[in-house]
Amino acid sequence: MSPRDLINIGVFGALYIVTVGLFNLLEFISPVMTLVTSALSIVAAGVPFMLFLTRVKHAGMVTVLAVIVTGFMLLIGSPPVTLLVGVLGALIAEALLYAGRYRSRQLSVLAYAAFSTWFVGLFLPMFYARDEFLSSPYMAEMDPDYVEKLDSLLSPGVLIAFDLSTVVFGLIGGALGLRLLDKHFRKAGLV
């Protein structure tokens, strides 16, 4: 990878983080908004990512992007498992891009969906720490029926549905990114 490529990765990493961060600001309205805002930010960040894919044609670039983006998230307090999830997602994305010889539009949308799965890492502890919450002394005072209802709401099924939803929003984001690429950036000569 040439130094110019590395600079491009850094620039798009910064663009990606700022886009994700700004759409996540909505989260402060209420904790329930967390899931809505992460969906929104996955869709929004598809735009810089798809532009990134038009500039990089080297194996390993998506992985480096994933490492620095999730590394930055780690520095601001995300769970460490995010880095692992991010690298796994990026490797899948690389394989998809390679399969399309870095030209295929459909495969690049799929690659963005794979890359987006790093969001799963952010919320993983919330799911595996639920037992701790459900067995807290406060919960012991509650109606067992209620605790059971809560347990079923936070079931592995919900966890899997959440993970799959990042892929779905990734696909939407990738498609939106491609559309905006054609609509604005190609015309402006930025691609």
Next chain:
Amino acid sequence: MSGTSPQLGTSALGVTVPAPPEGAVSRRTLDPRTAVAILLAASITIMAPGGLLFVPAALVAGMLLAVSERAWRRVLALPLAAATAAAVAYLLPLAAPWPILGIIGVMGGFSLRLVAVAGIAAHLIETVPPTRFTAALRSMRVPHAFTVSGSVLLRFVPTIIAEARAVRDAMRLRGLGGWLDMLRHPVRSIEYFTVPLIASSLRSAEDLSASALLRGLGSQPRPTSMHPPRFGPADVVAVIVVAALVTATLLWEAGR
């Protein structure tokens, strides 16, 4: 857009140039490697199952670090934020037996962990400039590809935030934007926001990369530092304090 072109004279890109006051490393600040080690230790233990046990220790560590850099506002804000999150986590579900409140409670418990880790992260972000951070990464033998792209990222995030502010202002002037609008037409607001942001950021990126390449970024020899990272007395104190906090937590758990 905003006229904030990247300051081409700054030194985040590989070449370490003394930039007082931040380049002049005081003996009192932690070595970036120590700060990163403490942060990682905190986030690994706290985010693991059963990690709630370590939240008080991390909060105390975060407050001590804030005291060490005289960030009084953070010394107060940290316990306040933690108390709010704890109240949402433990008191809200008692209010009514609705599962939705239970879920908000679980999220509150998660935010409590996040606040504890973020207290330490804030110290790292406030006291370690990108230059020292990359020098530390280099001395930890992190591969070239990650330090170069990572330092560009750290250098570029503030520039893009400035551009984003300008885009947001421009949207307001035209009567666009606002949170409600964004929720009503999410795709349209994404388009209005990201397209100008990317276009203007790419323009400053061109300048930045030209200047960085001219100044030898990505050249083969390893760059040297004017202030090579060194462990000092502050690091010893920090390690002792963290060890004491961990011991106290474990003793307390054993004594229960």
